[in-house]
Amino acid sequence: MTNPVEVLRSRYGEIPFDYNIPWNDSIGTILSHRSVRSYLPDPLPPGIIELLVAAAQSAPTSANLQSWSVVAVEDEERKQELYRFSNNQAHVKQAPVFLVWLADLGRLAQIADSRGLAHVALEYTELLVKAIVDASVAAQNVTVVAESLGLGTVYIGAIRNHTQEVATLLNLPPFVFPVFGQCLGFPNPEVQPAVKPRLPQQAILHRETYKLAEQEDAIARYNDIMKQFYTEQNMNVAGDWSEHSAERIATLDYLKGCKNLRETLNNFGFKLL
Numbered sequence: 666m667t668n669p670v671e672v673l674r675s676r677y678g679e680i681p682f683d684y685n686i687p688w689n690d691s692i693g694t695i696l697s698h699r700s701v702r703s704y705l706p707d708p709l710p711p712g713i714i715e716l717l718v719a720a721a722q723s724a725p726t727s728a729n730l731q732s733w734s735v736v737a738v739e740d741e742e743r744k745q746e747l748y749r750f751s752n753n754q755a756h757v758k759q760a761p762v763f764l765v766w767l768a769d770l771g772r773l774a775q776i777a778d779s780r781g782l783a784h785v786a787l788e789y790t791e792l793l794v795k796a797i798v799d800a801s802v803a804a805q806n807v808t809v810v811a812e813s814l815g816l817g818t819v820y821i822g823a824i825r826n827h828t829q830e831v832a833t834l835l836n837l838p839p840f841v842f843p844v845f846g847q848c849l850g851f852p853n854p855e856v857q858p859a860v861k862p863r864l865p866q867q868a869i870l871h872r873e874t875y876k877l878a879e880q881e882d883a884i885a886r887y888n889d890i891m892k893q894f895y896t897e898q899n900m901n902v903a904g905d906w907s908e909h910s911a912e913r914i915a916t917l918d919y920l921k922g923c924k925n926l927r928e929t930l931n932n933f934g935f936k937l938l
Contacts, residue, residue: 667693675860678890682866694813701817702756703856704848708739709761713814717849720810721803732792733800734769736835737762746834750827751846752921757821760848765824765831766804768796770935771840787840788936800844811849821846826922828929839934859898862890 669688673680676696714737721735738744739762747765748758757763770787777784786792808818824831824846831843852858863869867883888905895902902909913919930937 667697669693672696672860676863677865678862678887678894679865691809691813695809697860698808698812699817699858699860700819701848701850701852701858702754702819703853703858704756704760704817704850705853706759706761707851709816709850713816714762717807717810720806724799724802724806726799726802727795730773730795731799732768732770732773732796733803734767734772734841735800735803736765736767738765738835739763743834747824747831747846750830750834751821751823752826754821754823756819756848757846760850762849763821764804764807764847764849765835766800766844766847767837768793768800768842768844769840770796771838774840787934788938790935790937793842793930793935793937796842797844804845804847807847807849815851816849817852819848821848823921825926828922829932832933837933842930842933842935859894862887862894 667688667690669686670680672693673682673696718735722731726732738747741758744758744763747763748754751757770792774784774787804820811818822845824843828843831837832841835843837843864887865883868880868887884907888907891906894900917924927937
């Protein structure tokens, strides 16, 4: 069983609260999560993808609409294309499986059509939000179960820079939108990613009401923790977390192909009323 002290110190860069609480392997797996960007070429054992999808389908889903789907890509040529659409991130083609998570309202549209019913609600933003939440919750279940089996994952949001190309590659119908990708495979044991510290809970956990001003001390402390993390990991990173985050939202450069997301969604059939 994992050591609570070590796990919490890795996750926060400090011991954030009284850890003398019930502990188990499930907690240890979740709190020890790290993004894996180097994979062995070994294929997944038969039945693993199906088991992971069963875990995904065990996640909550709004109104039981189950408005998500996932495409498992193992073909090398198709992964090569997804690698290109993901800003040439090497782990996309290196991982034996690449999952593309979809906000899927196309299935509901087809069901409505088959019953001779309208699907006016699909034109409203709320239904797309529900579908994106459903897909995200399902994918996180896959992450947890995959890591419990010794597999590694990393989410790839960059596919949204080339959503139309991804849709064409995967033959997506209207009302089906690729939300993000996910690499899946056995981690390369020669490349051990560190657990990246997160913001102190004083900046995240609010009791009764939201308190923006009271986050300042926690953010300042986190800036120091991240500076130390960069040094320990031999990462040549100048500045701190606040500076990096502010720079990302200062211009549209960080958004890349996603800056026209509303127009892209319109093209996929979502009117976003």
